[in-house]
Amino acid sequence: MNTIQEKINTLFLTPPTPYGAYPFDLIEQEVYEEAFEEAIRTYRAEFEALITNPEAPTFENTIVALEHLGGALEAVEGAFYNLLHCNGNDFMMELAEKLSPELTRLSNDVSLSEELFARVQTVYETRDKYSLDEPDKRLLENCYKGFVRSGALLGEEEKKSLRALREELSRDTLTFGNNVIKEENEFRLYIPTDESLKMLPTALLNKAQQRAQEERNTGGYLFDLSFPSLHGIMKFCTSPEFRRQMFLAKAQLCCKNNETNNIEITRRIVNNRLKVAQLLGYSSYADFALEERMLDKPSKVSDFLEHLRVAYIDQAREEVKQIAELKKEGALEPWDIDFYFERYKEKHYAIAQEELRPYFPLNNVIKGVLGLAEKLYDIEFKQTELPVYEQEVRVYEVWDKAPQRFIGLLYLDFFPRKGKRSGAWMNNLKEQNGAKRPHILLVMNFTPPAGDLPSLLTPNEVNTFLHEFGHGLHGLLSQCKYTSLSGTNVVRDFVELPSQIMENWLRQPEFIQTFARHYQTEEPMPVELLKKMLAAEEYPVGYSTLRQLSFGLLDMAYHTRTEPLDTSCDLETFEREVTASVRVTPPRPKGCIMSNSFGHLFSGGYAAGYYGYKWSEVLDADAFSLFLEKGLFDKETAHSFRKNILERGDTAKAMELFIAFRGREPQIEALLRRDGIVKK
Numbered sequence: 011m012n013t014i015q016e017k018i019n020t021l022f023l024t025p026p027t028p029y030g031a032y033p034f035d036l037i038e039q040e041v042y043e044e045a046f047e048e049a050i051r052t053y054r055a056e057f058e059a060l061i062t063n064p065e066a067p068t069f070e071n072t073i074v075a076l077e078h079l080g081g082a083l084e085a086v087e088g089a090f091y092n093l094l095h096c097n098g099n100d101f102m103m104e105l106a107e108k109l110s111p112e113l114t115r116l117s118n119d120v121s122l123s124e125e126l127f128a129r130v131q132t133v134y135e136t137r138d139k140y141s142l143d144e145p146d147k148r149l150l151e152n153c154y155k156g157f158v159r160s161g162a163l164l165g166e167e168e169k170k171s172l173r174a175l176r177e178e179l180s181r182d183t184l185t186f187g188n189n190v191i192k193e194e195n196e197f198r199l200y201i202p203t204d205e206s207l208k209m210l211p212t213a214l215l216n217k218a219q220q221r222a223q224e225e226r227n228t229g230g231y232l233f234d235l236s237f238p239s240l241h242g243i244m245k246f247c248t249s250p251e252f253r254r255q256m257f258l259a260k261a262q263l264c265c266k267n268n269e270t271n272n273i274e275i276t277r278r279i280v281n282n283r284l285k286v287a288q289l290l291g292y293s294s295y296a297d298f299a300l301e302e303r304m305l306d307k308p309s310k311v312s313d314f315l316e317h318l319r320v321a322y323i324d325q326a327r328e329e330v331k332q333i334a335e336l337k338k339e340g341a342l343e344p345w346d347i348d349f350y351f352e353r354y355k356e357k358h359y360a361i362a363q364e365e366l367r368p369y370f371p372l373n374n375v376i377k378g379v380l381g382l383a384e385k386l387y388d389i390e391f392k393q394t395e396l397p398v399y400e401q402e403v404r405v406y407e408v409w410d411k412a413p414q415r416f417i418g419l420l421y422l423d424f425f426p427r428k429g430k431r432s433g434a435w436m437n438n439l440k441e442q443n444g445a446k447r448p449h450i451l452l453v454m455n456f457t458p459p460a461g462d463l464p465s466l467l468t469p470n471e472v473n474t475f476l477h478e479f480g481h482g483l484h485g486l487l488s489q490c491k492y493t494s495l496s497g498t499n500v501v502r503d504f505v506e507l508p509s510q511i512m513e514n515w516l517r518q519p520e521f522i523q524t525f526a527r528h529y530q531t532e533e534p535m536p537v538e539l540l541k542k543m544l545a546a547e548e549y550p551v552g553y554s555t556l557r558q559l560s561f562g563l564l565d566m567a568y569h570t571r572t573e574p575l576d577t578s579c580d581l582e583t584f585e586r587e588v589t590a591s592v593r594v595t596p597p598r599p600k601g602c603i604m605s606n607s608f609g610h611l612f613s614g615g616y617a618a619g620y621y622g623y624k625w626s627e628v629l630d631a632d633a634f635s636l637f638l639e640k641g642l643f644d645k646e647t648a649h650s651f652r653k654n655i656l657e658r659g660d661t662a663k664a665m666e667l668f669i670a671f672r673g674r675e676p677q678i679e680a681l682l683r684r685d686g687i688v689k690k
Contacts, residue, residue, distance in 0.1 A: 015048060022037075022045065023081065034093075057123075069142065088439050095437075098431075122169045134153075148662065182279050183612060199259065200231070201231045203230065210246045214239065216463065217457070240256060246349070250343065265602065272607070276612055279612050284572075303619075304503045328552065344596055354550075363470075367467065369527060375467055376422070380406070389408060407419060454474060469516065481505075488656070495659045511629075514630065514634040519537075519541075561610075581606075585604055628676050632672060
């Protein structure tokens with residue numbers, strides 16, 4: 011490979027691997043910078059050719075050409091940004107920060123191009139003369155509206171201001187996320203003896219012991235802020251002091267007076283989003299962001315959140331009262347909440363999470379989860395050997411059974427590692443369009459194997475897998491003509507339906523019994539234990555719902571503002587005031603600012619959209635109630651869900667797709683029944 015263009019073709023765009031999979035074993039990180047430079051140059055050349063095309067604008071030479079613009083850049087980004095989040099290091103973070111302004115400028119040059127918009131507008135205004143099918147019409151409508159919402163109708167000075175704001179937002183959201191990752195990576199909690207750790211999962215203890223030896227050459231236990239470590243301490247460590255230290259480490263991320271403090275970045279992001287919205291003619295950022303969604307006005311979101319608050323608050327107060335009585339001595343502290351909810355489950359449901367882990371070895375769970383999709387959608391997963399960026403990542407070919415048809419590739423990345431973002435997510439390595447099939451990546455942070463002990467999951471981790479797998483199916487089963495309409499490229503308050511509906515099967519004994527077997531004896535989970543697990547599964551539903559509502563309220567409080575936050579606005583006080591109506595537990599100690607590490611809002615694309623998690627629960631509970639009516643594995647219902655939801659992407663409005671499947675608009679009663687708020 012002599013030229014950089016040859017490298018781009020071979021490593022990213024058209025690799026000589028099966029299905030064009032990324033040859034991660036051949037991609038050296040040093041190639042990214044020059045690959046980006048060349049891909050951006052190619053993108054600009056393609057863009058210039060588009061806007062200077064001497065032919066009159068048509069649907070094909072303008073709208074479709076724009077849709078296909080920048081294939082090389084998309085291919086390089088697909089590899090780089092997924093690795094940045096899964097296997098990042100200082101080199102990649104620095105390169106991402108260096109690239110951010112250039113990529114934002116490129117995006118602005120396209121979205122604010124007067125020449126390009128003139129062509130798009132011409133096609134849009136003469137659309138009746140073209141023989142367009144429904145995907146064509148949707149693409150054209152989205153394209154035109156996208157330009158208008160990006161500022162195409164603004165004057166020159168306003169466009170200049172908008173461009174500067176977007177560039178600053180791009181830098182700030184990237185820096186915000188990198189700061190969180192840096193602080194998460196740096197934190198360690200050292201516990202010298204196992205006296206307070208006896209209830210922790212064995213695998214987690216083994217990992218903490220191994221970490222202490224490797225990083226500090228000492229005995230004892232060393233914990234980080236990865237999901238298994240954090241939740242292990244908060245739920246099972248009997249020392250309030252160690253729980254307090256872990257709680258504060260998480261709650262005070264990017265709050266300290268150092269270079270990774272996110273206070274000013276948070277304030278600047280909120281204010282710049284408001285400026286962008288008002289430049290575009292909206293009162294607030296939420297008015298702008300919600301315009302195309304199912305709940306299309308801030309008032310609808312506020313009414314929805316308030317409906318849930320009223321429905322769940324009594325249940326939440328009762329749950330907190332129960333654990334306060336369980337503690338007996340002293341008032342509840344914020345770092346007591348998870349610990350005593352776990353103890354309450356053990357006492358009143360006669361079950362502990364650790365009793366359940368042995369029945370959920372990861373390999374069995376994989377078979378169960380993939381097997382569910384095979385049963386519902388007549389597809390199959392074949393594990394295959396393809397290049398991966400970490401040895402432990404698994405890859406599957408996905409096929410339709412009859413007729414045999416390749417659907418896509420599924421990559422599964424299960425365990426924490428240095429340089430990997432916390433949490434769980436689905437992403438596209440390569441997106442679907444037309445005959446081009448997708449490559450989907452699911453990322454989690456489960457408790458890894460330790461010694462002879464395999465990875466054993468909690469029900470919560472199984473639930474997380476099902477959730478991300480639902481996103482994966484949305485990407486894999488997509489049958490759309492255009493990339494921008496395919497897979498998960500749907501409105502924010504609809505995107506969680508395919509993921510959250512999958513969680514419902516974990517409430518059904520008939521499904522659990524297909525894979526829940528003891529990792530040593532292969533004995534199925536005893537019926538009594540299964541009943542206890544399901545009885546305890548929703549607890550504490552009231553508290554959990556109010557916690558989610560607090561995030562949604564904070565999100566809307568930031569993004570419904572019509573005036574900027576000034577420096578006199580203390581974010582800690584702001585948070586407390588905004589979430590007071592849903593607070594049923596003791597306030598967090600001074601110095602804890604949730605916003606400073608709230609990646610969903612400030613680096614993850616959920617601004618004015620966090621309510622979507624709860625709204626999607628309304629959708630998924632209502633959608634799943636049809637499976638409960640027709641049969642848990644009913645082929646006709648599953649086929650309808652695949653045909654009307656999973657395959658359709660954004661080819662129609664979200665409400666139209668839901669109605670096509672359910673036969674009516676969503677109703678909240680199914681969620682309230684499922685959560686036990688109203689009688690079944």
